[in-house]
Amino acid sequence: MKKLFIAEKPSVAAEFAKALKIPTGRKNGYLEGNDIIVTWCVGHLITMSYPEKYDEKFKRWSLDTLPFLPKEFKYEIIDGVKNQFAIVSGLLNREDVDTIYICTDSGREGEYIYRLVDMMANVQGKTRKRVWIDSQTEDEILRGIRDAKDWSYYNNLSNAAFLRAKEDYLMGINFSRILTLKYSRNVANFLKLDRAVLSVGRVMTCVVGMVVNREREIRNFVKTPFFKVLGKFENQGMFIDGEWKVNEKSKYFNSTMLYKDNGFREKIYAEELIEHIESYANENDREVIILANEKKKEIKNPPLLFNLAEIQNECSKRFKISPDETLKIIQEMYEKKLVTYPRTDARVLSSAVAKEIDKNIRGLCKFSILSNFANDILEKGTYKNISKTKYVNDSQITDHYAIIPTGFGNMNSLNKLSLAVYELICRRFLSIFYPPAQYQKFTIRFGIGDEIFVANTKICIERGFLDILNPIKNESDEEESSDSQSPEYIKMVSALRKGSKLRLDSLSIKEGETVPPKRYTSGSMILAMENAGQLIEDEELRSQIKGSGIGTSATRADILKKLFSIKYLALNKKTQIITPTLFGEIVYEVVNCSISQLLNPELTASWEKGLTMVSNGDITSEEYMTKLERFVGIRCLNVKQLNNQYSLNALFEKVSKEYKGMKG
Template structure:
């Protein structure tokens, strides 16, 4: 008997339909003539918590860190026990097993970890379901591969999972305890990807808070040439007076002086003329991240909304696998081009049908590249006709973007001529740039987009030759101001996570990390951003839902070393995970280096300095006093416990004049008040900053009784 284990019930149902009949539904499985199909509910096995390795870890204690499992434990998810037991029974009965997890590293691990957990020794095959339409499933069934081909993909997912556990479990405890020692009642959810992502928003907000606009001036001059006018912009020399460090003219008088010079010496000539033909290839089809960014900018959807909608379209068989980090297509997909374009041509809403009418299915864009394909490919429409008018508005918008990017592959490249002219007049240089579209090509589909670069296209410049004379006609000085960096939204933050090389601290890493897939995975980036919002480290503001860090976000990021708040290290780890999936790195080496990195960060937590919380100060060691609940009620204990064991009562009375009998000789401001504690009667200074204690001797503080 052949057993197919799918990642989720929806995938299992579609897979079962394509297996030989008859079909019989059972408890937690579907029996067919081609085998039994069962399913998981995502990760039915989950990482054990620290206290499940040792009960002592239930109490957070800095002395126990780092917690490093010698043998990693997985536990069956409480919600999945019944289904897991069924899967185990079916594995025992099977002759051959097929891993039908999602076609990515998480999907590979999800099924493999079940097989490893039960100690399976039976042969395992792998099916890669990039789409759930019948045609795609039948093709995948005809191309089953050995599961051993994907062992590196599993190791990569396992390395990511264990690294996230090590960083999350240990550093969350280390820095939360550091914060509590300094009086802050907060839990810091530190993550290998989560924390550098939060730091991006914190740094951007500080840039905005500290931003001071700079006023600068641009000189534009119009020169007359026999073939037409040339509008050119002044190019100041480095030695020009009135420039700032960025080479901008910040002195209006200096800018106006240029126009006076031109009026006095209006004759000039063409010093340089360059014209070159440029070609811009078709934009690539969409990965999940590029779809989320595009939908966020065009429609204002959050990354999670886009992921959920793409998943719905996938489960309706209208689009391919949504959690794809790939923007390329396999060559064997070209046979489906006429069918897919034919379906799109029947969509009457929007411009899709009109675009298809001008598409050329024979055009082969750079997207068709087998060497760029791993377990999955870009998100595209399937061969199933789309009932567009029956979709929700959000589904229509997401499908529209996916179809638009697909159709663009069958338009010509975008071609234009770029011209640059340098004019010399009055001993100054002026530059003019022109851009003339020769062939609109694929950009025809994106002409109406507000963010499209085509809005900035300028007309062609007159035909000139080097040495031609020109005459200054008129000019103007435009006043400009520098703009602050844009605030992050969920969509643009996700784009930053994908293009993390732009934000690294070490410039030498930028080129190397440009090839990395960013930090996080296609499926987890939206979840990470949502968690930061839900945990109150980020808040959304205004109609556009700009992200703003909270006080706790500043507190955390300021306490952490650069290795955790800048993405350099995380991006390097992501690169290693990517190399591991290709068999160029290994799990043990990765985890060994991750543990060494972790130990360094835990050591830094011991000396982490945070903005002290307001409250009492310990008179013994100067640390902040923390309010605690004990056997006899609330009290204040030194935050430096166990090194300092000083304690004080939680509440001190407001004294009336008649009660101010015994002044404290230590602080000179407080007065001794009588208290009853678990060990008898004692006296304590009423000043919160002192709280000196002494014994009771006949109803008098001992300091006075001795006298």
């Protein structure tokens, strides 16, 4: 009897055949040896059928046939891959095959791809085992085969995969049809189009909402000017810069002229303060007294490892490339055995991987740019206690651990951009085996009469992991500006004590104004989607966010790509900044007036969390499906009863003014 291995792609199938070291002969759509057969899908082979396949009456869009909620869903083989399906189906049902090893990508989507094939091929009486791997190295493939579990172990994951597809299908079909039927004439007439189809989806509509809401925050933002007073203080021929701050004794305490506690709303008051301080200083030999010099050590640990969202955000900032392009680059590296599986939400390692992590480090000894760091880690043995740190946590891993390098072998085949992304992953990985950076922070308070100035100085005293990450720093990274300060300056600042006297050199006014929120970039949008609509800048805080976001690591880039292609959103390729289009804002208005729940990131994320609960066995598929059908059914009924088509035109007019009369 033979064992059949089925992979998601031909290239992956070839890696399995190579790892098994069994001579195979190439056939049409598969490889066969003495006791094994290796075959492959070509991505999805099966898709859900459109409503007209249930009944011809559904071909014509009509309010009378909505909501469309079939009790049993129909599936069909995708045109263009029917030959490969026939080959795979024949192999799955071959009499001399007794065991099937499922080797599709280790995740919800990969599970779905195989389960559909198995269902459509009507496979009976075979043992099925699920191979779950994190990289395509030979060792990992063989481990995955050796540890393969019965496919029933993944039934909950399979249930969630089917539900995700049904959810996207039901919301997409019902909401796109009902909103198009109800409002397309308004939209088409306003935009001077022949016709307009309104595409609506669980995740994509929510993303449009996030972008439109941010754009409106920016439009409605009113700038507030402010004026700060800065002081330059001299000591031993060196200068310390401080900023005026109001205090209880100040003549401006509780003044309505203040902007916060360190500036003024109008320049005249800043000038008045300077005049007041200069007058006092000139009468007192320009003497300044140190009221306090608070010293504090600050430890900065290496950042957590990359998951897909984090690396997509980083590449968007550094290289100005889209999340979709980043995923393609890392997927290629995965298939070349250079990195682990990219579609992961985790930013930590598993305890099992941590035990053998020296293998990954040794591989980087051949990477000339980083070989010194890799050798240093191995010599000092700093990797040995990694399992006791925050970088290893089994409870924070669902399908896969973080993205880390697995080898060096195929690096020469990478282009310049891919090599830069690979270096980014390697540096982040190696940095966790280095000590934290250490800073000495000084908060110095200067007194001039009843007024106070504050100077904050931060000095890096131990660079630690920064030696690895610093060479690829970009403008948005924190600058250790104090690094360049001389030892004499550091000694001078350290020696300042309460009561020490300095000299006021000069005063100046710094003008500024409040700034509106930033537009999303393709990278920051991926992060915001991961965190259910919250763009959390602090990476430590992000790591603590529990629950599911909007979409999954495997789908977010494709969702953005689709929104650009249907022209709901626009992407500036040079800056990667995302803005809405007029069409996108009009769709937003339509949804907001009909099914506004689709614009709510938290609600959208709760659907994803529900799928996770199905995966974990916390709720049943039936419970989830009941909730889904009720949601779709009630929303369709509500839209049917609305009579707000004409009131939308005023909203369209208002929105169009922001686009300077350019419609479309």
